[in-house]
Amino acid sequence: MLPDLPQAELIELYRIMLTMRRFEEALIVATESGTSVGHFHVYIGQECTGAPALSQLGREDTIFTTHRNHGHVLGRGADPGRVLAEIMGRATGYNGGKGGTLHVTARELGVLPTSAVVGGVVPLATGAAFAAKQRGSDAVCMCFFGDGVLEEGAFYEAINIASLWSLPVIYLCENNSEGAIAGEFPGSTIAARPLTDLPAAFRIPAQAVDGTDAGEVYGAVKKAIQRARAGEGPSFIEARTVRWPGSRPLWPDLLTGETDLAFAWEPARIPQSHGDWHRSQDGLLRFTRELLQSGRIAADEILALDGAVRAKMQEAVRFAIASPYPEAESALAGVFAR
Amino acid sequence: MAAQNFLEAIREGLREEMARDAAVYVIGEDVALGGPFGATKGLAEEFGANRVLNTPISEGAVMGMATGAAALGLRPVVEVMYIDFITLAMDQLVNHAAKLHYMSGGQIRVPLTIRVQGGASGASGAHHSQSLEAWFLHVPGLKVVAPSTPADAKGLLKSAIRDDNPVLFIEHRDLYWSRGDVPQTDAVVPLGVAAVRRTGADATVVAFSKMVGTALEAAETLSETGISVEVIDLRSLCPLDLDTIVASVRKTGRLVVAHEAVEVGGAGAEIAARVQEAAFDYLDAPVTRVAAPFTPVPASPPLEKLFVPGKDRIASAVRSLLGRGAE
Numbered sequence: 001m002l003p004d005l006p007q008a009e010l011i012e013l014y015r016i017m018l019t020m021r022r023f024e025e026a027l028i029v030a031t032e033s034g035t036s037v038g039h040f041h042v043y044i045g046q047e048c049t050g051a052p053a054l055s056q057l058g059r060e061d062t063i064f065t066t067h068r069n070h071g072h073v074l075g076r077g078a079d080p081g082r083v084l085a086e087i088m089g090r091a092t093g094y095n096g097g098k099g100g101t102l103h104v105t106a107r108e109l110g111v112l113p114t115s116a117v118v119g120g121v122v123p124l125a126t127g128a129a130f131a132a133k134q135r136g137s138d139a140v141c142m143c144f145f146g147d148g149v150l151e152e153g154a155f156y157e158a159i160n161i162a163s164l165w166s167l168p169v170i171y172l173c174e175n176n177s178e179g180a181i182a183g184e185f186p187g188s189t190i191a192a193r194p195l196t197d198l199p200a201a202f203r204i205p206a207q208a209v210d211g212t213d214a215g216e217v218y219g220a221v222k223k224a225i226q227r228a229r230a231g232e233g234p235s236f237i238e239a240r241t242v243r244w245p246g247s248r249p250l251w252p253d254l255l256t257g258e259t260d261l262a263f264a265w266e267p268a269r270i271p272q273s274h275g276d277w278h279r280s281q282d283g284l285l286r287f288t289r290e291l292l293q294s295g296r297i298a299a300d301e302i303l304a305l306d307g308a309v310r311a312k313m314q315e316a317v318r319f320a321i322a323s324p325y326p327e328a329e330s331a332l333a334g335v336f337a338r
Numbered sequence: 339m340a341a342q343n344f345l346e347a348i349r350e351g352l353r354e355e356m357a358r359d360a361a362v363y364v365i366g367e368d369v370a371l372g373g374p375f376g377a378t379k380g381l382a383e384e385f386g387a388n389r390v391l392n393t394p395i396s397e398g399a400v401m402g403m404a405t406g407a408a409a410l411g412l413r414p415v416v417e418v419m420y421i422d423f424i425t426l427a428m429d430q431l432v433n434h435a436a437k438l439h440y441m442s443g444g445q446i447r448v449p450l451t452i453r454v455q456g457g458a459s460g461a462s463g464a465h466h467s468q469s470l471e472a473w474f475l476h477v478p479g480l481k482v483v484a485p486s487t488p489a490d491a492k493g494l495l496k497s498a499i500r501d502d503n504p505v506l507f508i509e510h511r512d513l514y515w516s517r518g519d520v521p522q523t524d525a526v527v528p529l530g531v532a533a534v535r536r537t538g539a540d541a542t543v544v545a546f547s548k549m550v551g552t553a554l555e556a557a558e559t560l561s562e563t564g565i566s567v568e569v570i571d572l573r574s575l576c577p578l579d580l581d582t583i584v585a586s587v588r589k590t591g592r593l594v595v596a597h598e599a600v601e602v603g604g605a606g607a608e609i610a611a612r613v614q615e616a617a618f619d620y621l622d623a624p625v626t627r628v629a630a631p632f633t634p635v636p637a638s639p640p641l642e643k644l645f646v647p648g649k650d651r652i653a654s655a656v657r658s659l660l661g662r663g664a665e
Binding site for chain 2: 062064093094095096097098099103105106107112113115117119120122123124125126127128130131132134135153154157158160161164334335336337338
């Protein structure tokens with residue numbers, strides 16, 4: 001379902017989802033055509049979780065994320081050209097090329113450093129929430145991570161303290177394991193069923209939602225943010241999505257092609273291969289269908305909006321590829337803060 | 339100046355910095371009660387429970403939370419009860435605290451101080467006795483400090499807290515009740531500056547933490563037979579004051595590096611390598627290390643005594659460098 005939002009905000013939410021999707025498609029195309037980058041992880045298929053969650057944060061709020069950060073960073077308002085430049089190791093990247101895809105940081109947007117060791121992000125985010133509380137501010141911290149984080153001990157130590165100290169943190173677990181491993185949810189290699197039992201044992205309110213249902217995500221996050229701002233403590237949300245078929249451990253592959261939004265209004269065009277993905281698993285197509293059905297937007301308006309987003313992504317690719325690499329000597333600078 | 343023991347000096351350093359800067363807070367296991375040795379005693383009463391926070395036995399989360407809070411501008415002082423327990427916080431310290439400034443292209447600073455205590459004493463056994471400084475010297479982005487006197491404990495701690503980088507502040511448990519004059523003013527001791535504790539002409543002994551006292555005892559013994567030893571207290575291992583070591587070696591031509599950590603892969607290996615690169619032509623003999631054997635720390639008192647390098651081993655190393663052999 002759609003979040004209960006005014007027209008303009010719904011369209012803005014859709015624009016952000018399209019940005020997330022078209023950015024990564026452009027990145028994959030760029031790498032396939034020879035632009036060299038390190039291995040990277042994509043957010044494709046999880047846009048209906050990140051966009052509605054991030055849209056509810058304020059300027060003073062912070063986010064922490066993991067190796068799968070592109071969507072989060074863009075959802076927070078980062079410049080696609082500078083994100084892409086960082087991924088491609090260019091001097092114009094947010095981190096000056098020192099971080100790369102796994103560690104995109106945009107301090108001025110409240111995008112704090114990521115952890116590519118994954119579990120380590122949970123204590124960092126919990127500490128940021130502690131800092132907000134210590135300062136007497138009503139800022140909250142949103143911590144994004146995959147279900148794999150629940151397999152590392154850092155998670156349990158940190159959520160225990162967050163619960164004991166009522167820290168203003170929202171743990172947003174994006175469980176994208178279905179499709180990656182056969183079987184029922186959760187597909188992760190953890191004995192607990194369901195995953196929400198784990199934070200619940202620490203007396204943290206925990207809710208599972210369909211991560212492709214923007215309205216459901218929006219509502220759960222809204223409640224969690226209200227609780228955090230009111231000083232009532234942390235919340236845990238498990239957003240379940242199906243793993244995009246093109247996900248690979250290292251370099252993703254555009255197995256489903258560049259997303260054809262017309263599949264939303266012309267289902268007869270959906271090809272046989274990966275038909276389930278297009279029909280029922282891709283959150284972006286689901287949101288597109290819901291928008292259309294609500295009568296809030298027409299197909300030609302969708303195509304116009306998408307065209308503008310794609311043009312912006314092409315511009316971002318040109319900017320990143322045209323950007324210089326950093327001076328090699330810069331590798332030796334900045335080990336210590338002065 | 340006032341005569342204070344090492345623990346009192348630490349506490350004074352913490353008090354002064356907490357009073358000076360509201361962003362400074364102390365966090366760790368039992369710290370609100372003073373910690374096992376009383377280093378933080380009275381601070382919770384003075385500054386309130388939100389500035390001196392007891393935590394669960396969760397070293398990793400505490401280190402990570404302090405890193406996250408430091409990234410947002412607070413100045414946490416984490417106490418890890420025994421340095422041996424820091425293994426549980428290595429991901430947070432090594433992969434996150436040490437690297438966030440560099441990885442973020444300078445967007446993030448991590449003004450984090452980590453107080454740890456260690457060293458072999460009191461038959462504490464292999465999980466409460468280690469000297470692990472070498473691990474952290476290997477990590478770009480971490481500073482490592484190991485004071486030997488109460489005055490330095492206070493002055494270096496104040497510098498560590500004001501530093502915008504993670505600083506591992508290593509205290510030797512055996513020094514906690516040693517006394518010395520401590521400035522009662524705002525006397526900050528800069529990181530990365532060694533102190534010449536005794537001047538001499540025949541050989542240089544470089545040490546840090548408790549081993550400085552052992553080296554001074556060895557120097558005193560050797561002086562009775564006419565051997566003049568210069569003793570350098572490094573105070574900081576990173577940044578390392580190589581200039582002071584090299585200046586001394588140019589004068590004496592002989593160098594012993596003494597530490598309580600095991601010899602293999604220890605700080606002594608790094609110092610020896612750097613000194614031979616910087617002052618090979620001035621060396622009259624190979625650089626010698628005096629350090630612990632390659633074993634876990636044993637508990638039983640006579641075994642523990644054999645493990646910890648004593649003044650006789652340092653004296654013997656110096657004599658052997660001078661070609662006089664052991665007496």
